[in-house]
Amino acid sequence: MNAKQRDELKGLLLALHSELTEKAPARIEPNRTDDARIGGDEDEQPLNEMMQAIASNRNRNQEGVLARVLKALAKLRDDPDSFGDCEECGDEVPLGRLRAMPYAELCVTCQGGKDAPKGRATRRKLTDYT
């Protein structure tokens, strides 16, 4: 990766960073009781709880992304030469992937390995020997 590409990704990371920090966390207002609707309360309560759960999930995801953005920015500053290298196998993460996700830590192959269902490859051997 050259300096120009790093600059481009740094710009993307900074834009993401300000987007994540300036935006107020997603928050769902508690449902107001609507007196005109009969029987509405019983239906609304579970929905409200579900919405709260979704909102808090979204906040968690935002924090996770922010942490990775900060980590990527720190890496750009402290260790620019290895920026963009996969943290698992050390290969360069393709620039197209970094443009889409400048905080990506893994190449597609390693990320794919992490996302794959666990225990598929290991399960097999047990049956081979029975």
Ligand SMILES: [Zn+2]
């Ligand atoms: Zn990798």
